[in-house]
Amino acid sequence: MRRQRGEINLINQRMETKTQKVIRWFEEGDTRKAMRHASKFRIGISKEDQDAMGFAYDCMLNADFYRQLGKDPVEIIDKGLEVFTQLFINTKK
Numbered sequence: 001m002r003r004q005r006g007e008i009n010l011i012n013q014r015m016e017t018k019t020q021k022v023i024r025w026f027e028e029g030d031t032r033k034a035m036r037h038a039s040k041f042r043i044g045i046s047k048e049d050q051d052a053m054g055f056a057y058d059c060m061l062n063a064d065f066y067r068q069l070g071k072d073p074v075e076i077i078d079k080g081l082e083v084f085t086q087l088f089i090n091t092k093k
Contacts, residue, residue, distance in 0.1 A: 018037065018041075019041075021037070022037050025037075026084065026088070031060075031081065032060050034084070035081075038084055038087075038088065039053035039054040039056075039080075049083045052079050053080045053083055053084055054080075055079075056077045056081060056083075059073035059077050059080075
């Protein structure tokens with residue numbers, strides 16, 4: 001079968017998984033986007049790890065609010081990034 005002009009050949013292209021996207025965003029420096037998506041992953045991630053990444057993302061958006069609550073947003077973000085790198089970066093093959 002002949003392809004029409006402008007038609008994309010998807011047969012030889014691989015789809016990028018959500019995990020691969022999250023890792024790529026992180027490596028490109030878009031940690032906010034990576035954390036936003038990774039914090040919603042459920043399979044193979046403990047509730048504590050989900051919460052750490054979720055709070056880290058929230059602190060990236062609302063640092064002043066967490067300061068008003070007496071929390072240190074930098075500490076929360078660091079913990080979330082530590083969990084993220086442990087789950088996705090250090091286990092990458």
